[in-house]
Amino acid sequence: xxxxKMKQKGLVKRCVLLVAGLFIMALGVVLSVKANLGTSPIxxxxxxxxxxFPLTMGTTTIIMNxxxxxxxxxxxxxxxxxxxxxxxxxxxxxxxxxxxxxxxVAWIHSSNYVIQWLLCLLSCIVLAFGVFLxxxxxxxxxxxxxxxxxxxxxxxxxxxxxxxSVDCSLVILGVGSSLLLLHRLDGVREGTVAAALLVGTIVxxxxxxxxxxxxxxxxxxxxxxxxxxxTVPEQKQQLVITIAREYGSGGHExxxxxxxxxxxxxxxxxxxxxxxxxGGFTPEYVKEHEQKLANTLLYDLYEQxxxxxxxxxxxxxxxxxxxxxxxRDIAEHEACVIVGRCADFILKSQSTFNIFVHAGKEFRIxxxxxxxxxxxxxxxxxLERKDRERINYCRHYTHKTWGDxxxxxxxxxxxxxxxxxxxxxxxxxxxxxxGNS
Numbered sequence: 086x087x088x089x090k091m092k093q094k095g096l097v098k099r100c101v102l103l104v105a106g107l108f109i110m111a112l113g114v115v116l117s118v119k120a121n122l123g124t125s126p127i128x129x130x131x132x133x134x135x136x137x138f139p140l141t142m143g144t145t146t147i148i149m150n151x152x153x154x155x156x157x158x159x160x161x162x163x164x165x166x167x168x169x170x171x172x173x174x175x176x177x178x179x180x181x182x183x184x185x186x187x188x189x190v191a192w193i194h195s196s197n198y199v200i201q202w203l204l205c206l207l208s209c210i211v212l213a214f215g216v217f218l219x220x221x222x223x224x225x226x227x228x229x230x231x232x233x234x235x236x237x238x239x240x241x242x243x244x245x246x247x248x249x250s251v252d253c254s255l256v257i258l259g260v261g262s263s264l265l266l267l268h269r270l271d272g273v274r275e276g277t278v279a280a281a282l283l284v285g286t287i288v289x290x291x292x293x294x295x296x297x298x299x300x301x302x303x304x305x306x307x308x309x310x311x312x313x314x315x316t317v318p319e320q321k322q323q324l325v326i327t328i329a330r331e332y333g334s335g336g337h338e339x340x341x342x343x344x345x346x347x348x349x350x351x352x353x354x355x356x357x358x359x360x361x362x363x364g365g366f367t368p369e370y371v372k373e374h375e376q377k378l379a380n381t382l383l384y385d386l387y388e389q390x391x392x393x394x395x396x397x398x399x400x401x402x403x404x405x406x407x408x409x410x411x412x413r414d415i416a417e418h419e420a421c422v423i424v425g426r427c428a429d430f431i432l433k434s435q436s437t438f439n440i441f442v443h444a445g446k447e448f449r450i451x452x453x454x455x456x457x458x459x460x461x462x463x464x465x466x467x468l469e470r471k472d473r474e475r476i477n478y479c480r481h482y483t484h485k486t487w488g489d490x491x492x493x494x495x496x497x498x499x500x501x502x503x504x505x506x507x508x509x510x511x512x513x514x515x516x517x518x519x520g521n522s
Contacts, residue, residue, distance in 0.1 A: 172231055329429060453468060
């Protein structure tokens with residue numbers, strides 16, 4: 086009985102949180118309307134329809150979201166979970182709150198562009214707080230996020246891409262409806278772009294810094310996409326050498342030489358198969374996505390879409406977490422050389438010998454042309470692209486600067502010494518390091 090009462094109490098708390106979140110979200114939407122710089126993507130079509138027809142914005146919001154729920158059912162068919170019909174209650178309450186909060190801000194009027202932008206930013210902050218509470222409640226989704234999840238299930242498209250697709254479709258619908266019904270562009274402006282880019286990011290900020298909500302609900306802390314620190318008992322620690330390397334510098338070859346001379350295991354491409362096995366990925370997926378991040382800003386903007394659904398983790402974050410576990414398991418059980426994958430950071434709680442291999446550009450270009458069969462005219466661009474992806478990947482997941490000598494015990498220039506001599510230098514430095522440890 087005590088367990089049942091606790092469960093009921095928890096459900097009541099979540100429902101209260103959901104209602105509060107919906108009210109605050111509605112207030113955020115209404116503030117965006119008053120800013121007159123465009124609403125958020127999902128509110129753009131309802132706003133246009135409320136201007137074109139004798140209906141309130143709350144009513145048009147409910148009607149459009151009911152249509153989105155119907156679309157979910159059509160897409161999922163037998164796979165539709167009927168518990169998700171609770172979305173109908175959520176969108177109905179949300180629409181009602183939009184109409185209730187509209188009079189609260191009726192006194193706000195501004196034609197000053199700066200004031201409009203301040204209102205727009207305030208609406209993003211308020212809307213994000215409402216989304217944060219709604220997500221934390223874990224009772225149901227709003228229809229837009231439910232549609233993105235449905236698309237993910239039927240197409241195997243990543244949620245982030247599905248969410249972007251839904252948002253873009255709603256913006257296109259808003260623009261088309263505005264031009265057709267109002268004969269002008271209304272409801273979709275620069276504020277729409279600001280909402281699309283900022284709201285999810287602000288939600289993530291709340292999630293990281295407002296832990297009191299989780300404590301009140303009794304939620305477990307959210308898992309962060311950063312390698313957890315795992316303390317390895319002293320007697321179980323093995324000799325582990327990590328090698329970070331510039332593309333084409335010969336770090337892989339140096340690692341193989343080291344492992345052979347020291348009689349220990351070597352891990353580079355083998356980590357692809359182990360990660361795929363551990364995480365349920367395909368080896369092709371791991372090979373395509375590991376150790377690379379094309380642009381940290383664009384990825385951060387993409388990643389913020391996952392703030393709208395509590396249990397979803399961006400695929401690259403999930404891949405990093407799985408690969409981190411694989412690397413820790415290996416390091417705990419056997420002496421080895423591990424190449425790349427931010428292993429020096431993942432194993433920071435363990436006594437590892439960390440190396441960075443670099444080389445002159447001409448040396449690296451020549452290597453990737455002859456060793457990796459890259460066309461000479463493409464070699465320099467490929468080299469720069471690979472290094473940039475590794476820099477971004479390291480910065481995003483470790484908050485460290487890739488290649489900074491302060492992060493390693495030894496850095497070596499393979500273009501000056503060659504791979505064999507580099508291995509000799511590393512072994513000499515390793516012996517001295519072990520003697521001083």
